[in-house]
Amino acid sequence: MVVRAGSLFFAGWRSFQLGNGWSDTFVFPLSARAGLPPADYAGPLRRMAYQLAKLRPGASLWVPVEAPGGRWYAGEARQVLRGLPLAVAVTRDLGSPPRLQDFTFCPGLFHNPTPSPPIAPEWGVSDLSIQEIQALRVMARLEKAYTAEVASLAGVSLPTARQALRGIQERRLVEREGQEAFPIWKVRRAGLSLALRS
Numbered sequence: 001m002v003v004r005a006g007s008l009f010f011a012g013w014r015s016f017q018l019g020n021g022w023s024d025t026f027v028f029p030l031s032a033r034a035g036l037p038p039a040d041y042a043g044p045l046r047r048m049a050y051q052l053a054k055l056r057p058g059a060s061l062w063v064p065v066e067a068p069g070g071r072w073y074a075g076e077a078r079q080v081l082r083g084l085p086l087a088v089a090v091t092r093d094l095g096s097p098p099r100l101q102d103f104t105f106c107p108g109l110f111h112n113p114t115p116s117p118p119i120a121p122e123w124g125v126s127d128l129s130i131q132e133i134q135a136l137r138v139m140a141r142l143e144k145a146y147t148a149e150v151a152s153l154a155g156v157s158l159p160t161a162r163q164a165l166r167g168i169q170e171r172r173l174v175e176r177e178g179q180e181a182f183p184i185w186k187v188r189r190a191g192l193s194l195a196l197r198s
Contacts, residue, residue, distance in 0.1 A: 058108020
Protein backbone atom coordinates (compact mmCIF):
# COMPACT_ATOMS: atom_id res chain seq x y z
CA MET A 1 0.00 0.00 0.00
CA VAL A 2 1.67 3.18 -1.21
CA VAL A 3 1.32 6.14 1.15
CA ARG A 4 1.93 9.86 0.73
CA ALA A 5 3.42 12.48 3.01
CA GLY A 6 3.19 15.86 1.29
CA SER A 7 4.68 15.27 -2.17
CA LEU A 8 6.65 12.22 -1.01
CA PHE A 9 5.64 8.63 -1.77
CA PHE A 10 6.61 5.59 0.30
CA ALA A 11 5.99 1.88 -0.26
CA GLY A 12 4.23 1.63 3.09
CA TRP A 13 3.77 2.89 6.62
CA ARG A 14 3.69 1.16 10.01
CA SER A 15 3.28 2.14 13.64
CA PHE A 16 5.45 -0.28 15.66
CA GLN A 17 5.31 -0.67 19.40
CA LEU A 18 8.91 0.01 20.43
CA GLY A 19 9.65 0.06 24.14
CA ASN A 20 7.00 2.18 25.85
CA GLY A 21 5.70 3.97 22.77
CA TRP A 22 4.51 3.74 19.18
CA SER A 23 6.56 4.77 16.15
CA ASP A 24 5.55 6.69 13.02
CA THR A 25 7.58 4.63 10.52
CA PHE A 26 7.64 4.98 6.73
CA VAL A 27 8.84 2.04 4.62
CA PHE A 28 11.28 2.36 1.71
CA PRO A 29 12.41 -1.12 0.56
CA LEU A 30 15.62 -1.63 -1.41
CA SER A 31 16.36 -4.57 -3.68
CA ALA A 32 19.76 -5.58 -4.97
CA ARG A 33 17.93 -7.03 -7.98
CA ALA A 34 16.94 -3.50 -9.04
CA GLY A 35 20.49 -3.10 -10.34
CA LEU A 36 21.29 0.08 -8.43
CA PRO A 37 24.00 0.27 -5.77
CA PRO A 38 22.94 1.54 -2.33
CA ALA A 39 24.84 4.82 -2.85
CA ASP A 40 22.43 5.76 -5.67
CA TYR A 41 19.59 5.88 -3.14
CA ALA A 42 21.47 8.08 -0.66
CA GLY A 43 20.83 11.46 -2.35
CA PRO A 44 17.10 11.02 -2.96
CA LEU A 45 16.55 9.46 0.47
CA ARG A 46 18.47 12.30 2.13
CA ARG A 47 16.21 14.89 0.45
CA MET A 48 13.12 12.85 1.36
CA ALA A 49 14.26 12.50 4.97
CA TYR A 50 14.62 16.26 5.43
CA GLN A 51 11.14 16.86 3.99
CA LEU A 52 9.59 14.05 6.03
CA ALA A 53 11.20 15.32 9.24
CA LYS A 54 9.52 18.70 8.66
CA LEU A 55 6.14 17.22 7.68
CA ARG A 56 5.94 14.63 10.48
CA PRO A 57 8.24 15.42 13.41
CA GLY A 58 9.28 12.22 15.13
CA ALA A 59 8.84 10.10 11.98
CA SER A 60 11.30 7.30 11.27
CA LEU A 61 12.34 5.32 8.21
CA TRP A 62 12.49 1.54 7.80
CA VAL A 63 14.62 0.29 4.90
CA PRO A 64 14.14 -3.47 4.44
CA VAL A 65 16.81 -4.80 2.07
CA GLU A 66 16.31 -7.73 -0.28
CA ALA A 67 19.70 -9.06 -1.35
CA PRO A 68 20.58 -12.65 -2.19
CA GLY A 69 23.26 -14.03 0.13
CA GLY A 70 25.79 -12.03 2.08
CA ARG A 71 25.38 -8.87 4.07
CA TRP A 72 27.22 -6.42 1.85
CA TYR A 73 24.20 -4.67 0.34
CA ALA A 74 22.45 -4.10 3.69
CA GLY A 75 25.72 -3.00 5.33
CA GLU A 76 26.45 -0.56 2.51
CA ALA A 77 22.88 0.82 2.70
CA ARG A 78 23.31 1.33 6.44
CA GLN A 79 26.60 3.16 5.81
CA VAL A 80 25.32 5.56 3.13
CA LEU A 81 22.18 6.43 5.12
CA ARG A 82 24.04 7.59 8.23
CA GLY A 83 23.48 11.15 9.35
CA LEU A 84 19.85 11.51 8.25
CA PRO A 85 17.70 13.84 10.40
CA LEU A 86 15.39 10.98 11.33
CA ALA A 87 15.93 7.53 12.81
CA VAL A 88 16.63 4.87 10.17
CA ALA A 89 16.45 1.09 10.56
CA VAL A 90 18.05 -1.03 7.82
CA THR A 91 17.06 -4.70 8.08
CA ARG A 92 17.60 -7.72 5.87
CA ASP A 93 13.98 -8.23 4.75
CA LEU A 94 10.33 -7.27 5.13
CA GLY A 95 9.55 -10.44 7.09
CA SER A 96 10.63 -9.23 10.51
CA PRO A 97 9.86 -5.70 11.74
CA PRO A 98 12.70 -3.57 13.06
CA ARG A 99 13.55 -3.57 16.75
CA LEU A 100 14.41 -0.45 18.72
CA GLN A 101 18.15 -1.26 18.54
CA ASP A 102 17.97 -1.48 14.70
CA PHE A 103 17.41 2.30 14.45
CA THR A 104 20.33 4.72 14.13
CA PHE A 105 18.96 6.54 17.19
CA CYS A 106 15.75 6.34 19.19
CA PRO A 107 12.87 7.30 16.90
CA GLY A 108 10.07 9.56 18.04
CA LEU A 109 7.74 7.50 20.17
CA PHE A 110 4.12 8.39 20.86
CA HIS A 111 1.65 7.28 23.56
CA ASN A 112 -0.76 5.94 20.93
CA PRO A 113 -0.32 4.71 17.36
CA THR A 114 -0.08 7.72 15.07
CA PRO A 115 -2.69 8.20 12.35
CA SER A 116 -1.86 6.63 9.03
CA PRO A 117 -0.78 8.95 6.21
CA PRO A 118 -3.09 9.12 3.19
CA ILE A 119 -3.00 6.26 0.72
CA ALA A 120 -1.56 7.29 -2.64
CA PRO A 121 -2.36 6.00 -6.11
CA GLU A 122 0.02 3.40 -7.51
CA TRP A 123 3.26 4.71 -8.98
CA GLY A 124 2.66 3.71 -12.59
CA VAL A 125 5.52 1.21 -12.84
CA SER A 126 2.95 -1.45 -13.71
CA ASP A 127 2.43 0.31 -17.05
CA LEU A 128 5.99 -0.64 -18.09
CA SER A 129 7.16 -4.01 -19.35
CA ILE A 130 9.95 -5.83 -17.53
CA GLN A 131 12.37 -4.91 -20.33
CA GLU A 132 11.39 -1.24 -20.08
CA ILE A 133 11.94 -1.25 -16.31
CA GLN A 134 15.35 -2.92 -16.80
CA ALA A 135 16.33 -0.36 -19.44
CA LEU A 136 15.15 2.49 -17.23
CA ARG A 137 17.19 1.20 -14.28
CA VAL A 138 20.27 0.93 -16.50
CA MET A 139 19.70 4.50 -17.70
CA ALA A 140 19.38 5.66 -14.08
CA ARG A 141 22.85 4.23 -13.41
CA LEU A 142 24.52 5.51 -16.58
CA GLU A 143 22.57 8.76 -17.20
CA LYS A 144 23.72 8.66 -20.88
CA ALA A 145 24.23 5.52 -22.95
CA TYR A 146 24.19 3.93 -26.39
CA THR A 147 21.60 1.25 -27.14
CA ALA A 148 24.26 -1.48 -27.08
CA GLU A 149 25.36 -0.44 -23.58
CA VAL A 150 21.78 -0.63 -22.31
CA ALA A 151 21.31 -4.04 -23.96
CA SER A 152 24.49 -5.38 -22.39
CA LEU A 153 23.78 -4.15 -18.86
CA ALA A 154 20.09 -5.10 -18.94
CA GLY A 155 20.97 -8.57 -20.25
CA VAL A 156 18.71 -8.35 -23.31
CA SER A 157 19.24 -8.42 -27.06
CA LEU A 158 19.90 -5.25 -29.05
CA PRO A 159 16.42 -5.25 -30.71
CA THR A 160 14.75 -5.78 -27.30
CA ALA A 161 16.75 -2.90 -25.78
CA ARG A 162 15.90 -0.66 -28.74
CA GLN A 163 12.19 -1.44 -28.36
CA ALA A 164 12.31 -0.88 -24.58
CA LEU A 165 14.11 2.46 -25.00
CA ARG A 166 11.57 3.62 -27.56
CA GLY A 167 8.78 2.62 -25.16
CA ILE A 168 10.19 4.64 -22.29
CA GLN A 169 10.95 7.51 -24.68
CA GLU A 170 7.24 7.65 -25.59
CA ARG A 171 6.49 8.04 -21.87
CA ARG A 172 9.01 10.90 -21.73
CA LEU A 173 11.28 9.07 -19.27
CA VAL A 174 14.33 9.24 -21.54
CA GLU A 175 15.27 11.41 -24.50
CA ARG A 176 17.29 10.66 -27.58
CA GLU A 177 20.25 12.65 -28.87
CA GLY A 178 22.79 12.20 -31.63
CA GLN A 179 22.56 10.38 -34.95
CA GLU A 180 19.60 8.26 -35.99
CA ALA A 181 21.81 5.20 -36.55
CA PHE A 182 23.64 5.49 -33.20
CA PRO A 183 21.45 7.45 -30.79
CA ILE A 184 22.64 8.45 -27.36
CA TRP A 185 19.92 7.98 -24.76
CA LYS A 186 19.71 10.31 -21.79
CA VAL A 187 17.56 9.73 -18.71
CA ARG A 188 15.17 12.51 -17.76
CA ARG A 189 14.36 13.52 -14.21
CA ALA A 190 10.99 11.75 -14.35
CA GLY A 191 12.77 8.59 -15.54
CA LEU A 192 15.29 8.72 -12.72
CA SER A 193 12.50 9.21 -10.20
CA LEU A 194 10.52 6.27 -11.56
CA ALA A 195 13.62 4.05 -11.69
CA LEU A 196 14.34 4.74 -8.04
CA ARG A 197 10.72 4.12 -7.07
CA SER A 198 10.59 0.87 -9.04
